[in-house]
Amino acid sequence: MRLLQRDNSNNYILTADLRADDSPPYAILSHTWGEDEVIYNDVKTNSNDWQQKAGYDKIKFCADQAKRHGLQHFWVDTCCIDKSDAIELQTAINSMFRWYRSAKRCYVFLSGVSCLSTSCSATSSQQPGVASWDIAFRGSRWFTRGWTLHELIAPQTVEFYSKEGVFLGDKRSLEAVIRDVTGIPARALRGTPLSDFTTSEREAWVRNRETKYEEDMAYSLLGIFGVHMPLIYGEGREQAQRRLREEVQRSVKGTHHNKFSISFSLSGVPETPHFVARDAEVSEMRRMLCSDGSRRIVVLHGLGGIGKTQLAATYINRYRDEYSAIFWINIKDEASIQQSFARIATQILEQSADTGSLKGLNLQQDHDKIVQAMKAWLSLPGNTRWLIVYDNYDDPKLPGRKADAVVDIHQFLPGAHQGSIVITTRLSQIDMGYHIRVDKLKSEHESLEILSKVSGRNGLQDDGDAKDLVRKLDGLPLALATAGAYLKRVPISIRQYLRYYQESWERITGNLHLRSYADRTLSSTWQLSYEHVQAQNPLAADLLRWWAYFNNEDIWFSLVRARSEMSPVWMKQLSEELNFIDVMGVLHDYGLVEPTTMFQETQGYSIHGCLHSWTVHILNAEWDGWLNKLAIESVASQVPSDDEAEYWLIQKRLLPHAIRSCSTVQKSDVPSDWAFHSLGNLYCDQGKLDEAEKMYLRALDGREKALGPDQVATYRPAPIRT
Numbered sequence: 191m192r193l194l195q196r197d198n199s200n201n202y203i204l205t206a207d208l209r210a211d212d213s214p215p216y217a218i219l220s221h222t223w224g225e226d227e228v229i230y231n232d233v234k235t236n237s238n239d240w241q242q243k244a245g246y247d248k249i250k251f252c253a254d255q256a257k258r259h260g261l262q263h264f265w266v267d268t269c270c271i272d273k274s275d276a277i278e279l280q281t282a283i284n285s286m287f288r289w290y291r292s293a294k295r296c297y298v299f300l301s302g303v304s305c306l307s308t309s310c311s312a313t314s315s316q317q318p319g320v321a322s323w324d325i326a327f328r329g330s331r332w333f334t335r336g337w338t339l340h341e342l343i344a345p346q347t348v349e350f351y352s353k354e355g356v357f358l359g360d361k362r363s364l365e366a367v368i369r370d371v372t373g374i375p376a377r378a379l380r381g382t383p384l385s386d387f388t389t390s391e392r393e394a395w396v397r398n399r400e401t402k403y404e405e406d407m408a409y410s411l412l413g414i415f416g417v418h419m420p421l422i423y424g425e426g427r428e429q430a431q432r433r434l435r436e437e438v439q440r441s442v443k444g445t446h447h448n449k450f451s452i453s454f455s456l457s458g459v460p461e462t463p464h465f466v467a468r469d470a471e472v473s474e475m476r477r478m479l480c481s482d483g484s485r486r487i488v489v490l491h492g493l494g495g496i497g498k499t500q501l502a503a504t505y506i507n508r509y510r511d512e513y514s515a516i517f518w519i520n521i522k523d524e525a526s527i528q529q530s531f532a533r534i535a536t537q538i539l540e541q542s543a544d545t546g547s548l549k550g551l552n553l554q555q556d557h558d559k560i561v562q563a564m565k566a567w568l569s570l571p572g573n574t575r576w577l578i579v580y581d582n583y584d585d586p587k588l589p590g591r592k593a594d595a596v597v598d599i600h601q602f603l604p605g606a607h608q609g610s611i612v613i614t615t616r617l618s619q620i621d622m623g624y625h626i627r628v629d630k631l632k633s634e635h636e637s638l639e640i641l642s643k644v645s646g647r648n649g650l651q652d653d654g655d656a657k658d659l660v661r662k663l664d665g666l667p668l669a670l671a672t673a674g675a676y677l678k679r680v681p682i683s684i685r686q687y688l689r690y691y692q693e694s695w696e697r698i699t700g701n702l703h704l705r706s707y708a709d710r711t712l713s714s715t716w717q718l719s720y721e722h723v724q725a726q727n728p729l730a731a732d733l734l735r736w737w738a739y740f741n742n743e744d745i746w747f748s749l750v751r752a753r754s755e756m757s758p759v760w761m762k763q764l765s766e767e768l769n770f771i772d773v774m775g776v777l778h779d780y781g782l783v784e785p786t787t788m789f790q791e792t793q794g795y796s797i798h799g800c801l802h803s804w805t806v807h808i809l810n811a812e813w814d815g816w817l818n819k820l821a822i823e824s825v826a827s828q829v830p831s832d833d834e835a836e837y838w839l840i841q842k843r844l845l846p847h848a849i850r851s852c853s854t855v856q857k858s859d860v861p862s863d864w865a866f867h868s869l870g871n872l873y874c875d876q877g878k879l880d881e882a883e884k885m886y887l888r889a890l891d892g893r894e895k896a897l898g899p900d901q902v903a904t905y906r907p908a909p910i911r912t
Contacts, residue, residue, distance in 0.1 A: 191282070191289055192270045193263040194233070196253045204233055204270070205263070210288065216263040217256040218293035220341035220348070221248055222301065222331050223402075227268045248299050251355050255297050265289065280421050287340045287413020296345035298338075300330050305352040323352060324367070333371050336401035336410040342368070343395075344413060346381060373397075377473075384414060386476045389438055389511055405430040417441050442512040442575070450573040452515035452541050459503055459518045459579075468501050471626055475505050475612070478624045483574030485607040487623025490614045493708050494584075494800040495668035498614040498628045502579045505612070513610070514575040520743075521597055522582035522799075525846040528557050528876070531602075532842060535560050538567060546570060557877055561602060569606035576609045582799065583615040630665030630708075637665055644674025644781065647684075655684040662691065664711055668798060672715040675781030680722060687718070694718050698808070716804050719780045730773040732760040734782065734797075738810045739821035739854065741846035742802035744786050744794040747771075749847070753827050761820065794843075813854070819861045821851040826865035829872045841872055848872055852885075863892030 193205045193216050228249055232240035240246065249266055256264040271282045290296060303326045327350070332338050342348060348361035361368065361379055369376055374395050378387060392414050401407050405423055408430035412418060417437040422430070471490075479486045490498040506516055517534045520526035535548055546567040551559055568576060580599060587598040599613070613620065618627070631637050635651065637660035642650040650656040663669040677687060694714040724731035737745065751765040763769050774795050777783040782801060786794040797805075810817075825847045830837040848869050855861070870885030 193265055195263050214263050215294050216265055217261045217295045219252040219266045219297055221299040222335055230269050230272045233269045283409055284418045287344050290341055290344035293345050296348045298350045300332055301353045302330050303327050303352045305356040328371050336399045336407055340413045385480050408434040449544050450514050452537055454510050454516050472505055474626055479610045483608055487611045489620050489623045489625045490628050491618045492628035494616055496628050497667040499581055502612050502614055513577045517578045519580050521580045525849055529842050531560050531564055565604045568604035574608040579612045581614050583613050640670040641674045644671050645677040659688050666711055669711050669715045672781045676719050679779050690718050727776045729763055730776045733773055735809045736817050738805040739818045739851050741850040742799055743796040746792045746794045815856050818855050822861040823865045825851055826868040829868045863889040
């Protein structure tokens with residue numbers, strides 16, 4: 191870059207072309223071009239005739255200001271670039287953002303804003319305390335030009351001056367006005383790394399701006415996106431913007447992103463319709479996950495129901511365009527992990543140009559091979575811009591911790607040190623990555639925002655009863671959402687709800703399963719909703735209680751239909767599809783269930799893990815073996831034969847429910863032997879041979895009891911499928 195300097199005789203001299211790392215401290219001018227600008231050839235001449243041009247006033251102003259701030263050099267775009275040299279012009283435009291960022295001071299000369307003494311006195315139409323130049327400042331042409339965007343964003347110090355050279359304020363003191371005029375968030379004006387903002391957010395900052403040449407609408411954004419590309423004037427705005435988008439994609443996703451690009455799927459990702467706030471945590475995640483493709487891990491830990499999963503989903507929705515592939519793995523247990531990996535493998539085989547060792551695998555049976563092939567695919571050279579969320583890591587393998595169902599996450603992590611990983615867990619002892627504690631909402635305003643959004647009731651920020659309620663709910667997002675859903679459904683005042691809540695609290699305080707304030711808070715809100723559901727739709731209450739004997743995720747209609755005339759009345763009612771739909775609608779209205787997209791074939795519904803725990807320990811404090819038996823038989827009746835279409839998908843869907851229902855069955859109320867035999871087939875097909883053997887032995891035991899020991903030898907189960 192070339193810099194200007196002025197000697198004591200008022201002569202202006204251009205330096206030689208300097209390297210960026212060898213330039214002296216300098217000031218820089220930001221302005222809008224007029225009709226009579228001083229250009230490079232003017233300054234190169236020995237004559238000072240160019241100082242008679244109208245554009246000279248800006249150069250003199252910049253020189254004077256630089257001298258006041260102890261700077262000998264300054265830069266002005268009109269006369270420091272030889273625009274007749276195509277290579278120099280390209281270099282300058284590709285370097286402009288860096289030049290403005292490196293300047294010690296940036297002076298904004300606003301030729302359309304005057305502060306003459308005759309116009310600075312407040313008029314009768316102005317509000318008290320509003321400067322006379324405020325309206326002209328807000329309407330300045332400088333805010334409408336494309337190139338001035340990076341001149342506002344890049345420098346640390348930006349000072350605004352009227353056309354008379356009167357100081358109006360700097361970027362910080364005028365922040366509120368600049369934010370209102372431009373729509374640029376304060377964080378960007380204060381120097382937050384631009385990588386913290388999505389490409390769509392940054393693109394929005396240039397809307398309603400103009401450039402003389404249509405291609406410059408794209409070229410002026412090069413520095414904002416941190417990319418470089420050749421300039422082709424004449425290609426048109428649309429083509430220039432297309433090339434810019436491609437360059438940005440290569441920058442954020444890597445040069446191999448097309449080869450490994452997988453379209454984002456909501457399958458397996460929980461819906462977050464009422465999630466608000468958490469901007470600080472999302473920004474912290476963004477800072478930690480920004481990388482050149484090398485491995486980054488963020489661990490979100492906190493109480494159950496505090497919003498960890500919703501936070502991860504929000505981050506994905508905000509930054510999804512910056513990853514070549516995003517995958518969601520439910521890592522709470524083995525069955526969920528298998529489902530997740532099989533689903534992801536299917537996506538890759540359908541969409542990726544490089545399927546690696548996944549090709550040729552049997553997605554129905556090769557569970558361990560699928561995991562290994564997935565890890566290998568994620569470790570391929572160039573495949574660095576993926577993001578994986580490992581959700582519900584609540585039973586981790588830790589030193590000294592012994593349990594049957596622990597999960598070792600390291601078995602499911604790719605070997606190569608690349609990609610981005612988010613882990614959600616209730617435990618803080620996970621010894622990996624950067625930890626972010628997801629705590630209760632500290633702001634009463636944020637709690638009221640959730641309550642207002644979910645309940646559909648406005649004006650809660652100034653409602654004393656609403657403030658009392660959110661204090662009781664102690665910043666727990668799940669409790670706030672449950673209370674809000676109740677208030678949306680039931681036409682009572684918040685004061686009445688608060689009274690009901692307190693009564694519910696007093697009833698459950700002695701329960702041993704509710705050790706913490708958070709547990710009691712959630713239980714109280716659910717108890718209120720459950721009682722109202724029970725009064726309005728007893729069938730919905732029956733299903734919620736029965737849900738304790740199934741897995742918390744993915745209940746669908748055919749799974750809960752009655753199988754015999756011996757089924758209870760409520761189960762027969764549930765077997766009518768319209769009743770089932772109505773039941774799920776009621777539970778959804780009260781914020782107790784959410785539709786799931788884990789499997790596209792049939793609509794399923796899920797409940798939060800914390801709510802499921804409540805149905806187990808509170809609604810079923812006295813364990814009901816009959817309900818357990820019904821659950822096992824319902825699952826067993828759905829096990830398909832291997833000649834049915836998509837039988838392996840149905841099996842994967844059934845497996846978590848089989849594991850849950852069988853893990854709690856007691857000696858009494860043992861299901862029929864056919865149910866255990868059917869589940870044995872399910873386990874066998876899914877490669878769980880130990881579990882299959884246990885089911886077949888239970889089936890034989892049941893048959894022996896039914897026929898007597900002398901007859902059992904004549905009983906032979908169907909051959910094990912291989």
